[in-house]
Amino acid sequence: MAILLGFHDIVIWIDVIAVITGAFLPFFLKGHFDEGVINFPHLVERFELLTIITFGEAVVGMTYFFDVTSFNITSILVFLIVISMFGSYVIQIHNLVNHHRVERSLRLMFSHYFIIISINLMTVAFEWLHSGEVNPHLEIGVMIISLIVFYASIMANKPYYKEGIKFLNGDLVKMILFTAVGSFVILFSMENIYLFLSGILIITLGNLSVLAKIQKKYLK
Template sequence: MPELLAKRVSNYELFFDLAFVLGISQLTSSIHLSHVGVQEIFSFIISNIILLNLWMTEVFYYNKYGDSRRDDIFTIIPLMFVVGNLALTFDMDRTHLYVGHPTVVIFNWLLILAYAIIALQYFLKGRVLGFNRDIKFSIVACVIYGISLLPFALGFLGANIWTMLIYLIPSIFPVLTRRYHDSSRINFPHAVERAQLVTILTLGETVIAIISTYPLTESLYQGALLFAGMSFMFISYMTQTFLAIDHHRQVAGSLLFYAHIPIFIGINIFTVGIEFLADSHHANLGFTLLLLGFLSFYAGVLTTTHYNQSIYQLHLKTYLKIGLLLGIGAFIMFLVRHHILLLSLALCATTWTYNYYYLIVRRKKREYHNIPHPDPRKNLRDFS
């Protein structure tokens, strides 16, 4: 089978992602409350899923049908504007989430409008290419997502732990109805690149959080080590998604996007945890969030190994060793949780060891299959 050619990521897609930079920033800021309990954390997680679901819905459209011609340009720009304003309404304060509160009403009307614009994109594309079953069903899906939000927008429902489960419909519905989607239209290389880009943008907020919370002039060792630990996490992600994954394959890629839910949530929880660690009032919660974010991130990264090249397919024994490594690292971090310097050292040691072990695994896989190790003098882009 010939290699699948990668669909180039459009500059308009990159422009659209700028709205999500604001969204990620607003998300991590919105949970900085005097009291943070179970409902606030649950609201934060659901808000992450809402934002990522919206991003994924647009990515799937652009992946399958987007061509950045007039119809796409003049719909993605308004969508970007709506998403940016939607981000301004993120609020984890439970006292603002009751029935009919302006925050709940405005947030949901903007979310409905966003899905309506994506439905319009499919409709306009259908007029050009014909209304195949995939386009028709995608329009219906967006309409269902919008209708499910009307009770919030019309002031019939407030947001609590139970009603917020409605926001998971865009995550669950595609799984239940996957036979109606045309997976042959998915361009997997484009999907991988888009997932990488949103992960980089999300880690950008972590970079800002570490540098602003632990500046060089005040927290030299803590800031430097936390930054190094975060950087090793990024290396883990890029090693997996850039070097190990088989980019040129014809697959639907649904699991790739679902794997990025724990990655996306994990990074944002990790970011908030780093900020809370520096606040004596939230320090204990900060460690809990940091550790949960760390584990969630690596759970998502390991899930993407499903798409590895044939020579890099991992065995159960390898997964168990990685799990043991991460478990030991998490336990050590728990033991030193009250000392940020020691905690950051444990984070660095765990993430560095993970990367080194994965390097050894890939080398042994190549040797087992009699494949020469990459020569950086001949291929400057391959750093394995």
């Protein structure tokens, strides 16, 4: 039985390694590739739909924060967090990115792996917050990691920007600053749910404001 169990574990790990290798190895392979076979607009559209579905699932997973009989500030803050994250994604991927281009699109594909993962991690962190059964340190750590991964992943697509749009060093500094300050607030929130949510909002609304400013500046 022990031998069979060991063999079963090995097979599972081989499967996991095979999936990860198949997903990420193309990013490191160099050589001739016919970029014309990639329909970039269609690919962006597919990933946008997948992300919208993931955000929808996140909202469904947070329904316990919304009670029509006792609507409170917590519900509003949670809703603002999701909306501001979605707004950042829409501005960055849908509005600023040039969809009509010929690309191998690996950056787009791999970044969306992590975008989806980060949204799901955020949902899990909120579920832990509501249940109150998980160590606050773990909950805080997962939330901060999910937010950092989310914004790093959407910003990884800035090389696809439309012609003339520039992401300046000052914009990067602002996003890092908002993320750092928000993370600091989250770290010291512990049992205070309002402080916890406020820290998240500093990150999400702050980064949204930076992207919205870029959009307003370059897209008339």
